[in-house]
Each structure stands twice: as structure tokens, then as C-alpha cells.
Amino acid sequence: GAGVSQTPSNKVTEKGKYVELRCDPISGHTALYWYRQSLGQGPEFLIYFQGTGAADDSGLPNDRFFAVRPEGSVSTLKIQRTERGDSAVYLCASSLRGNNEQFFGPGTRLTVL
């Protein structure tokens, strides 16, 4: 079946602009995670959704970052007033509720000029 998909695959924006990154999880997966992977680093947790609600947003770096999942499926990560330090690969993963195996999407590479 289809895996986790993320769009766009690449996004180049200018400092100060607003961006949205989309994640489409595996059908039936109620848990959805966002991670950020900076160059040369491992992925870092940002936020976790169970259904429509954000169950843990402790990894969001500041209030410029926000994520939604209004219907419990597709999620959008929103970044306001982008900064050069936001440049990274943003990864999305999904899993069945209570299952510890997460399936990752290919990521969105965000470049802030």
C-alpha cells in the first residue's frame, strides 16, 4: 500500500516568509509525528498527534511553528516568519495507535535564503 507522503519535496523561501509543509500518513494510522533533521544531525522530535489533537508539542522550537491535523489524517506544519536557521529536512512519520513502529515519509527539504 501507499506509504507516508510529503509535499513539497523541496521548498525554497526567503527569510521572513510563511511556509506550509504537508504530510499524508498511511491510511488508518491515527498517530502522526513531525521531526526536523538538520545537516549532519539525527532527526529531532517536534510534535505528535493522536487523531486530531496535538498530544505532545514539546519539541516545537518557538511560537513561529504550528501544526494542525483537522480531520485526523493529513497534517500541515506551518512556519511563520522563516529564519535561515529553519533550513532543514522536515520528516513526518505515522503509526497505529499504541504501536511503537513509525513509518517515515521522504521528507521536505526546506531552504531559507
Next chain:
Amino acid sequence: AQSVTQLGSHVSVSEGALVLLRCNYSSSVPPYLFWYVQYPNQGLQLLLKYTSAATLVKGINGFEAEFKKSETSFHLTKPSAHMSDAAEYFCAVSVHTGGGNKLTFGTGTQLKVEL
């Protein structure tokens, strides 16, 4: 807080040689541990996981890892490296949160396989 340390950011082996990638963890509770592989421009793929059952875990592509509580280690091995194993490998520990399991990753080990 949980953490993961991967010793050696770059490892190079000859084709056919033993692969050993090191991972040590820190966890205040019994951990769930994972190894993921990342090929260039691709997402993370799960190699194997430890979830408190057998301490020797076998994964895909001939990889295995052994959980050693006394050493707080979860090293990844493969008896004979293949060129297709060249990739970046991440060790991760799972933290239970609000019904989910957020992963804390190490900084990764880039594996190079030479002829």
C-alpha cells in the same frame, strides 16, 4: 531524559567484512530501541527494534543487534558487508508520550563500503 550516543560518525569497511555500528543509550525507564537506515534522498527505514522481548534482535538485510542492559548498549552488526549497505544509520530510543512514542535519535553513523 532519554538520550542516544553513536560512536563514530563515519565507519568504513571492506565488502565482505564485519559491520559494527555502536550505540549507547541512556534511559530512566526500560527502553524501546531502534535502528533506522537512511539512503540518500530517502526517508528513514526501520531495520530492527528491541521491545523487551529477546535481547538479540534480527532485522532486515541481514542486520542484527543485541540489547545489553549492563552496558546500556544496542550495537548493530552484520557479518558480511555489501556495497548496497552504504548509507547512514541512526540509533533511536523511544519515549512514551500521551499514548504515542516519540523517538530520540543519535547523530548517525555514515557507513562506507569499499571494494
